[in-house]
Amino acid sequence: MELTVLVVPECPHTAPLRERLARALExxxxxxxxxxxxxxxEEARRLGMHGSPTLLADGADPFARPGQEPSLSCRVGALPSVRQLREVIASG
Known part of the structure; x- marks a missing residue:
């Protein structure tokens, strides 16, 4: 499986997601x-970014809300938990 994390410069959510991903990937x-x-x-739209950070699992955002438009913005809502990340990884 390939995970891609899309972030905006100096995103305050980058470090917490990096830590959770490290735990999920042990x-x-x-x-x-x-x-x-x-x-x-335009790059955010092309890549399917739904706020920073956006996690793409094999090119798709498993945490995007239905109908959510791509945007170059901060993520709205909570970051995925370690458990949620493990579920996504296990499903791939």
Whole structure:
């Protein structure tokens, strides 16, 4: 599985998500994580960013709300928990 994390520069949610992902990935050598900084609204739209940080699992955001439009903004709502991250990783 490939995970991509889309973040805006200096996002305050980056460090907490990085920590949760590290915990969720303990013992998993089969998952690749790429961090990508997005500073352009068009790039955010093209990549499917739904607020910073956005986690893409094999190119799709498993935590996006139905009908949510892509945006270059801060994430609204709570970050995914370690349990939620593990569920996404296990489903891949």
């Amino acid at each position: 013992g998993r050598a089969d998952v690749t994580v790429t961090w990508h900084e997005v500073a352009d609204p």
